[in-house]
Amino acid sequence: xxxxxxxxxxxxxxxxxxxxxxxxxAPEGRIVRVLSEFMEPAARFSKHxxxxxxxxxxxxRTLPQEEAKxxxxxxxxQVAQKRRPPKTLLQQRDQAKxxxxxxxxxxxAAELAEKLTRWSLGLRNKKKRFLICSGGGGGIMEAANxxxxxxxxxxxxxxxxxxxxxxxxxxxxxxxSFEFHYFFxxxxxxxxxAKALVAFPGGFGTMDELFELLTLVQTxxxxxxxPIVVYGKDYWDQILNFDxxxxxxxxxxxxxxxxxxxxxxxxxxxxxxxxxxxxxxxxRVKEELPL
Numbered sequence: 352x353x354x355x356x357x358x359x360x361x362x363x364x365x366x367x368x369x370x371x372x373x374x375x376x377a378p379e380g381r382i383v384r385v386l387s388e389f390m391e392p393a394a395r396f397s398k399h400x401x402x403x404x405x406x407x408x409x410x411x412r413t414l415p416q417e418e419a420k421x422x423x424x425x426x427x428x429q430v431a432q433k434r435r436p437p438k439t440l441l442q443q444r445d446q447a448k449x450x451x452x453x454x455x456x457x458x459x460a461a462e463l464a465e466k467l468t469r470w471s472l473g474l475r476n477k478k479k480r481f482l483i484c485s486g487g488g489g490g491i492m493e494a495a496n497x498x499x500x501x502x503x504x505x506x507x508x509x510x511x512x513x514x515x516x517x518x519x520x521x522x523x524x525x526x527x528s529f530e531f532h533y534f535f536x537x538x539x540x541x542x543x544x545a546k547a548l549v550a551f552p553g554g555f556g557t558m559d560e561l562f563e564l565l566t567l568v569q570t571x572x573x574x575x576x577x578p579i580v581v582y583g584k585d586y587w588d589q590i591l592n593f594d595x596x597x598x599x600x601x602x603x604x605x606x607x608x609x610x611x612x613x614x615x616x617x618x619x620x621x622x623x624x625x626x627x628x629x630x631x632x633x634x635r636v637k638e639e640l641p642l
Contacts, residue, residue: 388536392529396544399527400477403631404484404507404544405467405623407460408560409491409551409582410453419454423447456551456583457494459616463549464498464506466620472504479632481546482507486537487519487528491551496522509537538563546631547623548579550610552586568609569602578626579610580619587612 374380414422426444430436464483471481483499485492487508499506500522508523510530519528531537542564550561561581567573581587596602613619 385533385536388531388533389539392540395527395529399505401482401507401527401544402478403481403546405464405481405547405549405627406484406541406545407464407491407495407549407551408486408553408557409456409460409494410553410557411486411488411490411492412554413457413490413494413552414450414454415457415494416451416454419447419451423451453552456491456586459582460491460494460549460551461498461501462616463619464495465502466498466616467623468499468502468504468506470620470624472502474632476632481627481631482527484509484541484545485523486511486541486556487523489518489520491553493520493522496520509540511537542567542573545577546575547577547627549582549619549623550580551582552590558591565606565609569606576626576630578623580613580623581610582613582619584612584614 368374369383375383423444426440426447430440430444433440467481468483474480482505483495484507485495487496487510492508496506496508497520505524505527506522508519508528510519510528511534512530512532519530529540531540538560541560545564548561548564550557564577565579568577568579593602593607597604597607611622613622
């Protein structure tokens with residue numbers, strides 16, 4: 352008996368474009384990636400009914416106070432054990448002393464985030480509650496998420512893929528933890544839902560984020576009111592001379608009214624609570640989402 356062979360070849364189905372990772376990760380797929388970083392967070396924020404945030408900026412390198420103390424004690428012990436400590440060891444000890452000084456800002460950020468979260472959770476209207484939002488990494492960002500967790504609240508982490516320093520801290524709420532590739536979209540999400548901003552001491556990244564938002568307020572590209580706290584006047588006075596900007600005419604004197612220097616947790620909390628209550632809790636405001 353002769354067996355008949357099918358002349359049909361096995362069908363090979365091509366990949367759909369939106370499932371083709373080679374395309375999506377190539378330069379030609381950039382616009383799709385950009386749109387994804389706009390739309391996926393929008394969908395998730397809508398799903399979890401996130402309407403208002405209080406954004407914390409600050410250095411990723413700031414250590415918790417106890418960790419900074421232990422680090423300094425260990426280095427001082429190493430120095431004491433050596434008759435002629437090497438220069439590198441002395442430099443590490445000196446940096447550890449500076450880290451301990453800066454660690455107060457970690458503790459202050461955590462305490463402020465905790466107080467704001469407790470206050471927010473007490474608001475009757477859930478749609479008018481405020482979630483702490485950080486950059487999702489270590490340092491001040493970690494402290495902000497930690498404070499919200501201590502208060503029993505959820506918080507947001509807008510992480511960014513970097514070759515160093517940035518890693519998702521364990522205190523951000525998992526369902527509101529994001530990973531961005533593009534800085535400009537991440538900054539959009541910092542500002543879009545923000546009703547208040549607190550800038551703790553930080554470096555290039557903190558200044559970049561702070562000044563971009565100050566520019567949006569100054570140029571009235573945003574219509575919403577947003578109290579901005581620049582925390583730690585002693586630090587910022589060493590880094591930036593705002594008065595010189597006025598004296599040289601590069602900004603107007605009233606531009607300094609767009610933010611307020613504050614040096615302690617209680618004052619920052621009372622100021623933010625008062626401003627947010629007046630402008631957002633008691634008043635009817637238009638919700639930001641959907642896009």
